[in-house]
Each structure stands twice: as structure tokens, then as C-alpha cells.
């Protein structure tokens with residue numbers, strides 16, 4: 001039975017109410033964790049608040065060294081952590097290792113930036129006076145994380161928060177707390193002082209909401225769905241807290257008639273089916289120029305048919321189960337709606353034979369769903385890709401923008417004019433030209449429209465975890 005991690009140790013809470021963690025490949029219970037609430041969150045926030053002054057006193061370069069050291073220690077345990085992540089999340093082992101590697105890379109990146117923290121100096125402000133812009137950490141930061149990439153998305157908050165001198169209370173998703181709890185233990189073993197990083201388990205509306213509204217929490221770094229992001233923003237507003245909100249998406253990919261089709265088709269397939277389609281930056285809507293639409297559809301169908309579906313820990317699995325029964329039902333309902341509205345099923349649309357226990361779905365390709373169908377207007381968080389033919393770039397951009405979301409996007413073309421037009425006109429916080437999906441720590445990342453508010457990654461993330469104080473100094 002896993003417990004919470006508070007003040008440098010595993011803490012068992014007396015409450016009694018526990019959450020079951022299921023293996024998505026079998027539906028069996030893997031472990032249970034405490035269903036913490038306001039009292040447990042309060043204990044963790046107080047531990048973080050207690051650790052804050054001493055952590056802030058640690059020189060920034062030393063904080064960076066400790067974070068880098070902790071990252072190494074986590075990676076040294078990848079053989080233990082990857083199967084744990086696969087068991088609670090469902091993803092293939094190879095993807096679990098990739099996810100852990102991203103976590104380590106991100107911590108390393110911010111460890112390197114620890115020495116770059118800067119404020120400002122304004123000379124000759126007035127007679128005998130100069131100005132300083134002092135940069136300070138915020139204090140206790142709450143990190144609320146979803147289940148699709150539990151460690152990567154934790155790292156995006158932890159890296160910039162810790163190197164800038166904040167302390168953190170994380171609230172992992174109800175269904176993926178185990179890797180986070182183990183990582184918390186490893187970070188502490190590697191030298192991150194007690195109380196600097198804490199992890200509280202519990203339900204979103206209880207533990208999550210209590211973290212958002214706790215008076216000692218100064219900022220919430222939230223990744224999750226758009227509706228809960230809005231609630232988080234409203235809850236944080238009561239205390240005038242800062243928020244970074246990384247929310248849902250419905251990323252368009254545009255394939256022009258002059259595109260490198262080998263690259264585009266491979267990227268569309270990987271981009272849609274990686275993590276069983278449960279990625280914020282998955283390719284969720286495909287717009288293909290008429291002249292190449294048949295070829296793209298045929299070759300994507302052939303690729304989907306070759307994908308090996310199975311348990312995440314089985315040799316050669318490329319597509320694991322969906323994370324939950326509820327998630328699968330939602331995707332099935334969206335596919336059924338598309339089919340009722342006239343979409344042609346090119347591949348999949350059903351549950352694979354012989355895998356009855358877990359939450360599996362065959363990779364699904366839908367041709368020409370109606371423009372008002374659910375797959376066109378909602379986020380599809382699973383392995384189903386709608387494909388539409390378009391006349392030209394203007395139509396592709398107009399339809400790409402006909403979404404409440406604006407997270408990622410891509411265009412495949414050899415024509416610089418087309419690429420530039422898409423870069424300017426597609427409404428998205430991130431765009432790839434002739435690639436899709438890889439996110440770099442160097443570039444700020446975050447959505448526009450209802451996909452979010454604020455940025456993670458990039459040196460900009462340091463600004464989101466610090467505040468400035470302007471000082472007038474008279475000699």
C-alpha cells in the first residue's frame with residue numbers, strides 16, 4: 001500500500017478512504033493510495049512552507065547541482081520506474097522509458113538555467129538614486145498533473161520551480177500516483193531536502209481543489225482538461241494566485257500536395273497513436289490536399305493495420321490499452337457519432353479480439369466525418385484519427401482554426417510561402433514545419449484560445465515561477 005510523501009518521508013494517513021490504482025492492460029487492482037483531502041493537503045503545504053526559507057537560502061548554482069544530481073538518481077532507477085509507470089498508466093515499456101528520460105532531460109535543462117537567473121539595474125534613476133529589479137521565488141507552488149504523462153508533466157513544473165527557490169506540493173492524478181510517489185522518494189534520497197518536494201494523493205475535487213485554495217500556496221502549475229483548468233483558474237482567483245494552465249488540444253496537421261509524404265504519413269501515425277492517442281499534442285485532425293488524399297489515406301490505413309496492439313509490458317507492443325474504461329467509452333462514442341454522421345471507417349473502430357480484459361481499442365481512421373461531428377469539435381483522447389480532404393491552404397487553415405483549442409499544429413510542405421502563411425495564420429501555441437510532436441525544453445510551450453494560459457519550457461518558465469520587486473536605492 002503506497003502512502004503519501006510529505007516532509008521527506010512516506011506518511012500513512014489515518015483517514016481510511018483509499019483510491020484503487022488499476023492496471024489498464026487487465027483492469028486488475030495494482031495498489032491503493034490514500035484519498036487525501038483538505039487536512040492532508042494542509043499538512044503537505046505546511047511542510048513545503050517550512051522548508052521554503054532554507055531552500056531559498058541555498059545559492060542558485062547549488063540548487064541547480066542538487067536538481068541535476070536528483071535527475072541522475074531518478075534515471076539510475078529507470079529499470080524499476082518504467083515497469084511501474086507501464087503498470088499504472090498502460091503505455092508500452094519503451095514509451096515509459098522515453099517519458100522518464102524526458103523528465104530527466106527537463107530537470108537537467110533547468111539545472112543548467114539555475115545560474116542564469118537575473119534581475120535588473122537602472123542607473124541614475126534620480127539624483128543619488130538607482131533602481132533594482134529584484135527577482136524572488138514565489139514560495140509554495142502547487143503542481144497538479146494528469147495521468148497521460150505523469151512524470152514528464154511533473155518535471156515541467158518541478159524543474160523551473162525548484163531551481164528558482166520555490167518548494168512544491170504535487171497532486172498526481174487519482175489513477176497514476178505510484179511513479180510520482182517513488183520519484184519523490186528518489187529526489188529526497190539524492191539530496192533534495194525534506195519538505196522541498198511533497199506529493200499528496202487524492203481526488204481532484206477534494207485534494208486538488210484544497211491545494212488550489214490553500215492560503216499558503218502562491219501559484220498553481222496545472223496540466224489537465226480545459227473544464228478543470230477553468231475551475232482551477234476560478235479557484236486560484238479567490239486568492240489572486242498565479243496560474244499556468246496547460247489544457248486540452250485538437251491539433252491539426254496539414255499535408256500539402258508538395259509534401260514529403262513518407263515523413264508526413266509516419267508523423268501522422270506516430271503523432272496519433274503514441275501513448276494510445278492520449279497526448280495533448282497528438283495529431284487529432286488531419287487535413288490533406290485533394291491531390292494526395294487517397295494516397296495518404298491508403299498508406300495510413302496500411303500502417304494502422306501493422307501496429308501491434310497489446311499489453312504495455314509485452315515484447316514489441318506499439319499500442320497499449322487506453323488508460324481507463326471511461327476513456328475508451330468516450331472515444332467509442334465519438335467514433336460512433338462520426339459514423340452515424342456519414343464518416344467512412346478506413347480502419348478499426350472496434351475492440352481487438354483476444355484482449356478482452358484491458359481497455360483496448362483498435363487504431364481507427366475515419367474519412368470525412370461531418371464538420372459538426374464530435375471528432376471535429378471535441379478533443380479525441382484516444383487512437384482515432386479523422387481525415388478530411390481540402391482544396392487548398394486557405395481552406396486547410398480556416399478549418400484548422402475552426403476549433404476552440406489552439407495547442408499544437410503542423411504543416412507539411414516544401415513551399416516556403418505556404419509554410420510562412422501557416423506559421424502566421426494557424427491559431428496555436430506551437431507549430432512544426434515538416435515534423436510533429438517533439439517538444440524542446442528550449443522553446444516556450446503553451447496553448448492559445450481554450451488550450452491554456454501561460455508557458456512551460458524555455459527560459460520563460462523561470463519567469464512563471466518568480467516575481468519581481470522594484471527597489472529604489474538612495475545612497
Ligand code: NAD
Nearest residue numbers: 145146147172173204205208209224225228246247248280
Ligand atoms: P483532468 O482535468 O480530469 O485532471 C487533471 C488533474 O486535475 C488530475 O490530477 C485531477 O485529479 C485534478 N483535478 C480534477 N478536478 C480538480 C479540481 N476540481 N480542482 C483541482 N484539481 C482537480 O484531466 P485528465 O483527464 O487527467 O487529463 C487529460 C487532459 O489533460 C486532456 O484534455 C489533455 O489534452 C490535457 N493535457 C494537456 C497538456 C498540455 O500540456 N497542454 C498535457 C497533457 C494533458
